[in-house]
Amino acid sequence: MSHTAGTSTGTGSPRIVIIGSGFAGLGMAIQLKRNGFDDFVILEKSQALGGTWHDNTYPGCACDVPSHMYSFSFELNPGWTRMFAPQPEIRAYLERTADKYRVRDHIRFGAAVDAMEYDEDRREWKVTLADGGVLNAKAVVSGVGALHIPSFPDLPGIERFQGTAFHSAEWDHSYDVTGKRVAVIGTGASAIQFVPKLAERAGRLVVFQRTPPWIQPKPDFEIPKAARMLFRTVPGTARAFRNAIYWVLEARALGFTVHPRLSAPQERMARRHIARQIQDPELRAKVTPDYTIGCKRVLLANDYYPALAQPHVELETARIAEVRERSIVTADGREHEVDAIVYGTGFKVVDAMSEWHIVGRDGVKIQEAWAEGVEAHHGTTLPGFPNLFLMLGPNTGLGHNSVVFMIEVQIQHILSLLRLMRERGAQSVEPRPEAMRAYNDRLQRRLRRAVWNEGGCDSWYLDDQGVNRTLWPGFSFEFWARSRKARPEEYVLS
Numbered sequence: 001m002s003h004t005a006g007t008s009t010g011t012g013s014p015r016i017v018i019i020g021s022g023f024a025g026l027g028m029a030i031q032l033k034r035n036g037f038d039d040f041v042i043l044e045k046s047q048a049l050g051g052t053w054h055d056n057t058y059p060g061c062a063c064d065v066p067s068h069m070y071s072f073s074f075e076l077n078p079g080w081t082r083m084f085a086p087q088p089e090i091r092a093y094l095e096r097t098a099d100k101y102r103v104r105d106h107i108r109f110g111a112a113v114d115a116m117e118y119d120e121d122r123r124e125w126k127v128t129l130a131d132g133g134v135l136n137a138k139a140v141v142s143g144v145g146a147l148h149i150p151s152f153p154d155l156p157g158i159e160r161f162q163g164t165a166f167h168s169a170e171w172d173h174s175y176d177v178t179g180k181r182v183a184v185i186g187t188g189a190s191a192i193q194f195v196p197k198l199a200e201r202a203g204r205l206v207v208f209q210r211t212p213p214w215i216q217p218k219p220d221f222e223i224p225k226a227a228r229m230l231f232r233t234v235p236g237t238a239r240a241f242r243n244a245i246y247w248v249l250e251a252r253a254l255g256f257t258v259h260p261r262l263s264a265p266q267e268r269m270a271r272r273h274i275a276r277q278i279q280d281p282e283l284r285a286k287v288t289p290d291y292t293i294g295c296k297r298v299l300l301a302n303d304y305y306p307a308l309a310q311p312h313v314e315l316e317t318a319r320i321a322e323v324r325e326r327s328i329v330t331a332d333g334r335e336h337e338v339d340a341i342v343y344g345t346g347f348k349v350v351d352a353m354s355e356w357h358i359v360g361r362d363g364v365k366i367q368e369a370w371a372e373g374v375e376a377h378h379g380t381t382l383p384g385f386p387n388l389f390l391m392l393g394p395n396t397g398l399g400h401n402s403v404v405f406m407i408e409v410q411i412q413h414i415l416s417l418l419r420l421m422r423e424r425g426a427q428s429v430e431p432r433p434e435a436m437r438a439y440n441d442r443l444q445r446r447l448r449r450a451v452w453n454e455g456g457c458d459s460w461y462l463d464d465q466g467v468n469r470t471l472w473p474g475f476s477f478e479f480w481a482r483s484r485k486a487r488p489e490e491y492v493l494s
Contacts, residue, residue, distance in 0.1 A: 014041040014137055016037060016041075016137060016139045016141065017043060017139070017141070018042045018043070018140075019043050019142050020044065020051055020145065020391075021050065021098075022049075022052055022054075022145055023051065023404050024144075024391035024410075025051070025141070025143030025391070026103060026143075027408060027411050028141050028414065029101075029106060030072075030101040031415060033101060033102070041106055041107075042107040042108065043108055043111040043127075044107055044110075044111060045130075046110075047109050049098055049109075051148065053087055053091045054091060056087060056169050056171075057087060058194045058197075059194050059198070060196060060197045061086065061087035061190070061193060063085050065401070065402045065403075066083055066084060066249075067083060067085035067090075068080060068238065068241055068242045069242055069245045069246055069402040071093060072408065073405075073408055075100070075101075076238045076239065078228060080223055080228075081223060081228075082223060083221050083223060084218065110131075111130075111133070112130040112131075114128045114130045115127075116140060116356075116388075117358075117359040120362075123428055125137045125387065139389065140388050141391060142389065142390050142393075143391040149355070150170060150343070150346075151345050151348045152343055153185060153345050156321070157324055158323045160324060161323050161324070161341060162326055163340050164340040164341075165340065166342060166343070168190040168344050169347070177198055177340065178201045178202075179203040180204075180339040180340055181202070181204045181338045181340075182198055182204070182342060185208045185344065185345060186208070186209075186210075186344035186345040187207060187210075187213055188299075189297060189346075190346070192304040193301070194342070195307050196303040196304055198342070199312075199313050202312070203312065204313075204314075205314070206313075206314045206316050207313065207315050209315055213299045214270045214294075214296070214298050215270060215273060215305070217300070217302055218301055218302050220302070246405070249401040250475055250476065252294075252298075252401075253401070253476075263293050266293050267292075271288070274287055277309070280309065283308060283315060286317050287305065297399060298399070326339075360384040360388070369382060374469045375440045375469065376394050376395075377431035378410075378486070379395050379396035379472075379483075380414065381430060381436075382431070383430055383432065386430045387428050391410055395440075395447075395468070395469060395471060395473070396479070397471045398472060398476060399471055401476045406472065406479060413483050413486055416484070420488055421493060426493035426494060428493070429493050435491070444468075446473035447468045447471070
């Protein structure tokens with residue numbers, strides 16, 4: 001990969017195409033620039049940067065990882081106003097960071113990628129946009145993330161509904177819920193944030209729950225002005241605070257990955273939370289999970305249980321049998337009349353990758369490469385797909401710490417491969433199939449013992465074969481130790 005100066009923001013052939021302008025895409029762009037790779041373009045399907053933090057604007061939207069950890073290690077933000085930053089603040093942080101490191105000029109907005117095909121003769125990727133435009137690039141970094149394709153439940157009669165219906169990731173701010181009868185389908189990470197906000201205004205709220213999540217108290221508070229001042233003016237204090245948070249969060253992995261028994265204190269905390277916040281024994285039974293904590297994502301909320309306990313709010317655990325023009329009918333025959341349906345049903349995570357139109361060497365589609373299951377070498381590269389780098393690829397998600405940490409490790413990994421190509425004068429890099437096999441066999445051996453496979457629940461972490469293709473099976477510092485620098489002997493350079 002030649003060390004080309006100059007930027008390519010128009011059409012033509014940038015050396016590197018980055019897809020997406022969330023944490024992954026921006027982080028990659030900034031580090032490319034800092035390491036002398038100036039010739040790149042960021043393709044963003046929306047009209048603004050920020051990825052998931054631009055798309056999700058539902059009431060109560062906030063991070064469930066402490067703010068000081070949910071940021072780039074090279075760009076700490078001493079000014080976070082809360083322990084868990086609300087969405088507008090995270091988005092503003094990304095905007096500021098893009099400007100500070102001068103990567104905004106590299107972004108093409110409204111540029112949705114339709115397909116990518118590897119041209120073997122020219123040794124480059126042909127990237128086709130939704131508007132028909134084509135870019136030819138030496139390398140492609142996919143920073144699309146997993147949480148951007150809304151998932152809708154497959155309910156009989158869903159198309160017959162006459163009221164207002166929308167997904168939490170596509171919130172309809174023009175719809176006023178005041179006094180209305182609102183149904184919420186799903187009780188995941190987004191729903192527990194917006195349900196309390198809907199409960200404040202809706203006349204009647206019915207929440208349809210399939211499986212109750214484990215919820216712990218959210219240690220959220222306003223960060224005092226004095227503390228923010230300290231972080232801003234005393235060198236090292238913000239870094240020390242961040243490091244302390246990192247190790248507290250890292251300890252949670254013990255129960256998830258070493259032995260579920262080590263999660264007993266976590267489960268006790270969650271059970272106490274239910275006991276303290278809900279008096280009604282029937283409601284208490286409905287919200288208490290019957291699987292090991294950590295098997296699904298552990299959620300944080302202080303206002304969700306109190307919202308469910310209000311007289312005008314009902315938690316419905318019967319299965320939805322059908323949706324009618326103005327109502328939802330459950331399997332036990334009860335009919336709930338509703339004016340609006342809000343889907344809090346999350347995102348297509350494992351499927352998101354299977355819908356990509358990516359064709360590698362010899363016309364092999366990525367779906368064919370993944371016929372046995374979605375996997376990659378260090379979650380980043382694939383044999384037969386030269387110079388294609390996946391950010392937050394298979395098995396790089398975390399159940400216990402900040403995914404921004406994983407993104408930064410992957411950025412270092414990709415940079416080490418780009419440097420290797422530069423040193424060797426190579427045009428392309430891809431992992432050896434046997435190296436990827438060994439890496440993933442080891443990873444899956446560890447996952448089989450972990451809570452996500454042994455905890456007795458079905459979650460979006462698992463594919464249809466029941467294999468975890470989403471999460472990293474250990475401590476995040478292990479991923480850092482193993483993956484931040486690529487080992488040359490595991491790759492084919494040509």
